[in-house]
Structures are given as structure tokens and as C-alpha cells.
Amino acid sequence: MKFYPFAISILIFLPPPFAGKAQTRQPITLQNKQLRTTINYKGAEPISLIDVKTNTEYLWQADPVFWASHAPILFPIIGSLKDGEYVYEGKNYSLPQHGFAKDMEFDLISQNDSAASFSLKSNEQTVSAYPFRFELVVSYALVGRSLNVKYQVFNQDDKEIYFSIGGHPGFNCPLKAGEKRSDYQLVFAKREQANIHLKTGKLRSGETVPFLENENTIEITDSLFDDGPLIFSTLQSGSLQLKKGDKRILAFHFEGFPNLGIWSRSKTSPFICIEPWFGMTDPVYTNQKIEEKEGIVRLKAGEEFACQYTIEL
Numbered sequence: 001m002k003f004y005p006f007a008i009s010i011l012i013f014l015p016p017p018f019a020g021k022a023q024t025r026q027p028i029t030l031q032n033k034q035l036r037t038t039i040n041y042k043g044a045e046p047i048s049l050i051d052v053k054t055n056t057e058y059l060w061q062a063d064p065v066f067w068a069s070h071a072p073i074l075f076p077i078i079g080s081l082k083d084g085e086y087v088y089e090g091k092n093y094s095l096p097q098h099g100f101a102k103d104m105e106f107d108l109i110s111q112n113d114s115a116a117s118f119s120l121k122s123n124e125q126t127v128s129a130y131p132f133r134f135e136l137v138v139s140y141a142l143v144g145r146s147l148n149v150k151y152q153v154f155n156q157d158d159k160e161i162y163f164s165i166g167g168h169p170g171f172n173c174p175l176k177a178g179e180k181r182s183d184y185q186l187v188f189a190k191r192e193q194a195n196i197h198l199k200t201g202k203l204r205s206g207e208t209v210p211f212l213e214n215e216n217t218i219e220i221t222d223s224l225f226d227d228g229p230l231i232f233s234t235l236q237s238g239s240l241q242l243k244k245g246d247k248r249i250l251a252f253h254f255e256g257f258p259n260l261g262i263w264s265r266s267k268t269s270p271f272i273c274i275e276p277w278f279g280m281t282d283p284v285y286t287n288q289k290i291e292e293k294e295g296i297v298r299l300k301a302g303e304e305f306a307c308q309y310t311i312e313l
Contacts, residue, residue, distance in 0.1 A: 032114045032142045044106040044118035044138040046071045049147060051313055060170030060271040071169035072102035076130055078164040079281025080202035086290045093129050115141040132161040150308040155299045162290045163297050164279025167309055173272040175249055181268055184244050186218040188237040197231040204283040222267050229263035253310040276309045
């Protein structure tokens with residue numbers, strides 16, 4: 001190696017993809033008589049969900065030691081792409097894990113005391129990686145002891161567009177100091193005969209294995225997530241409960257979503273994510289064409305897609 005005594009090193013720091021401008025707007029807060037929620041403009045992401053009477057925080061508080069997010073929106077893909085790329089009309093495009101919506105600034109389009117809607121529209125930055133014109137509207141509404149979360153995708157292009165969309169909310173588990181995550185259970189509304197997808201790295205292997213056999217309860221053991229998230233595609237239930245013994249902590253309603261992910265870090269990370277999805281991570285055998293991607297939503301020009309999940313405390 002040659003040594004150049006007068007060489008000057010210049011470090012260039014580039015922002016992460018889709019980071020957009022730094023957030024300058026303060027998060028907004030919605031409240032009714034029972035609940036209070038706070039939502040960031042970045043990613044239109046809820047960062048708090050509190051029981052007003054007890055001042056109990058239910059939403060995971062993004063401790064970076066474990067997981068530095070709260071409840072990101074997954075769009076226009078879910079999970080990972082094979083080789084980080086997909087193909088559309090013979091051209092390769094790259095997208096980060098779970099897409100770009102979680103990293104971008106949304107605009108507030110309506111708000112009252114207990115409800116608000118945010119919008120993200122395609123722009124020069126998104127089109128370079130996702131060549132479709134769209135508007136993504138995310139709406140939040142507090143109704144009694146529930147937070148309703150609605151996603152709407154509007155095709156503003158003159159061609160069919162392809163996307164996946166889903167939620168990734170994390171919840172404090174355990175909820176109180178002195179408890180353990182392993183004290184908790186997830187209980188489906190119905191007994192299930194359900195398999196989970198196996199993974200190879202960040203992709204699906206294409207195989208599934210039995211997980212629930214005429215059962216409705218998942219014990220949140222310390223080893224439950226050693227092999228990654230639990231990914232279901234054949235559930236009969238449209239809701240489940242997070243419980244501690246006989247006590248219900250919350251109910252999660254996901255009717256209409258074809259896939260459900262359940263995830264936490266391995267061992268004793270103090271949170272649990274319940275993730276309703278349209279779509280999922282690529283399998284290892286994919287041909288990478290976005291229009292043939294498993295679970296992809298196809299939306300014709302001028303049409304609208306909508307889905308909703310509800311968190312009930």
C-alpha cells in the first residue's frame with residue numbers, strides 16, 4: 001500500500017433512502033374520554049396509546065436496545081425482496097425492507113378531537129424506486145375504548161398498480177413492571193388448525209409446518225421467536241386477544257386481512273407485534289416480477305383499495 005502524506009480524506013454522509021426532510025412538525029394528539037393517542041408526521045406512525053383513566057401506555061415505546069419503532073406502516077411491500085429487488089416491465093427496482101412509507105413525511109389532511117387522516121402521494125423520490133402514481137391515506141379514529149386504523153390506496157396512474165400493505169404495531173408486553181413477557185398469551189377467537197411459514201434468512205423457504213392444531217392459544221415463551229416471526233395465512237379467526245391469564249389486556253381485530261404476522265425479538269424483549277398484512281416477504285423461488293408476487297394487491301387505474309384493523313383496550 002502506498003502512503004501519500006498530503007492526501008485529504010473527505011467523508012460524505014448520505015441520508016438513508018426515502019428519509020425525506022427532517023420532521024419539523026410536532027406530533028398530533030387525539031383524545032376521547034377513555035383513550036389518548038399520539039401520531040407522528042413521519043410515517044403517519046402512532047407513537048403512543050394511553051388509557052386516560054389509568055395513564056397506562058399500551059404502545060411499545062421504541063427502545064432502540066430492542067426495536068426502534070412503534071407501529072410502522074408497511075407499503076408498498078411487506079418484508080424483504082429477493083436480492084432487495086423486484087422487476088417491472090423488464091427493469092429492476094430496489095426497495096428497503098417493508099417499503100418506504102414508514103420513512104416518509106405524510107401530510108395532515110383532516111383532524112378533529114378524536115380522529116385524523118394523513119396522506120402520502122407519489123413523488124419524484126418514490127417513482128424512482130416504485131414507478132406508480134398513488135395516494136396512500138392513513139386514518140385514525142378513537143371510538144370508545146378502540147383505535148380504528150384505516151388504510152386507503154388510490155390508483156392515480158393510467159395503468160394497473162401493484163402493492164402490499166399492512167400494519168406493524170408493537171405493544172408493551174409485559175404491561176407492568178415486575179411482570180414477565182412469558183406471563184402472557186395470545187388467544188384467537190376460534191380454535192385454529194393453522195400452519196406457519198418457514199424462513200431462510202429474510203425470505204420464505206416455501207414450506208409451512210403445523211403450529212396450531214385445534215388450538216386457540218399461543219403461550220409467549222422466551223423461545224417463541226427464536227426462528228423469527230410467526231407468519232399465518234390460513235387463520236379462521238378475525239381477532240385475537242393479548243391476555244395475562246384470565247385478564248384481557250387488549251383485543252386486536254383484523255377481519256379481511258389474509259395474512260397475520262406475530263413477532264418479537266428472541267428471548268425476553270418486552271414487546272409483542274401483531275401484524276395484519278396484505279402480502280408478505282418474498283419466497284426464495286420468486287421470479288421477482290412484481291405483478292406475479294405472491295399476495296400482491298392489483299389495483300386498476302382510478303380505483304381505490306381499503307382495509308382496517310382495530311385495537312380495543
